[in-house]
Amino acid sequence: MGSTTEQGASGHVGRVADYYDDNTRRFLLVAESPGSDAIHRGVWTPDVANTAAAMDTVNRLMIERLRGHVPAGSARVLDLGCGVGGTIVRLAREVDGFVSGVTISRVQAEIAAKRFDREGLTDRCDVICADFAELPAEPHYDAMVAVEAVVHSPSLENLIPSLVDRLRPGGRLILCDDWATEKDRGLAARERCLDQFRAGWRVGSLHTVGELVAMSERAGLRLVEDLDLTPYLHLGRPRDRVIKLAVGAAALLPRLRNRLVEMPFWANMIGGSALQAGLSRRWLEYHLIVLEKA
Secondary structure (H helix, E strand, O other), rough: EEOHHHHHHHHHHHHHHHHHHHHHHHHHOOOOOEEEEEOOOOOOOOOOOOOOOOHHHHHHHHHHHOOOOOOOOOOOEEEEEEOOHHHHHHHHHHEEEEEEEEEEOOHHHHHHHHHHHHHOOOOEEEEEEOOOOOOOOOOOOOEEEEEEOHOOOHHHHHHHHHOOOOOOEEEEEEEEEEEEEEOOOOOOHHHHHHHHHHHHOOOOOEHHHHHHHHHHHHEEEEEEEEOOOOOOOOOOOHHHHHHHHHHHHHOHHHHHHHHOOOOOOHHHHHHHHHHHHHOOOOOEEEEEEEEOOO
């Protein structure tokens, strides 16, 4: 459905890095569960009793799908687009092995490294500041996970084969992200909403789940599970409604909106508001996808 052109890939990656360098500390302050070191969304499945548990849902689901699929004692797991290391720490407590992370953001890498030191995990966790599309040839991994990360890739079609090359046979790739749907394709309101999501959140690859599965199969992966988590998101919270009003006011002045979307703070507001609209109308869905290398 869409990836950033090859010509603009380098500039796009730089814009993603700037976006997170400028926004990460604010994300941590206004997170759904402040102090959790998680900057992804909470998922309120029926078994969740509080905000902290909702923020851990995706981690828990990934851990459940890694158990029995990574070797005890020698496992190597990589978190793609690892943020400030919250998922890495959670995985390290459950996986008997070494957990690495890669983030394009210098600020996030510094925060993550400090957390590993604080938690006494520097012998089992590390983080590098790099583009996850340009991983070193070694090591190879038993599993890779990515939470709200691969949507930033300028080309998911190119990214998937490069990740497969670094997965060991039988290795799992678990992706939890936003995916486009076919609903109302061509409708002006839908296309405008998705364009605002792409621009605001620095989205380089917005594909349907079907498109992801097809490109994954071409790269040597098979689909193990497709879990739709959209019904368990809390949409339209009070702060979301305030942001919607602010973004709506800016939309009345197109020149102003076009300038604001280049500013990381406002870009997050514009992209986030469009995401809320897209999810509520099912133009977008939030899925956890489990893929496995033959």
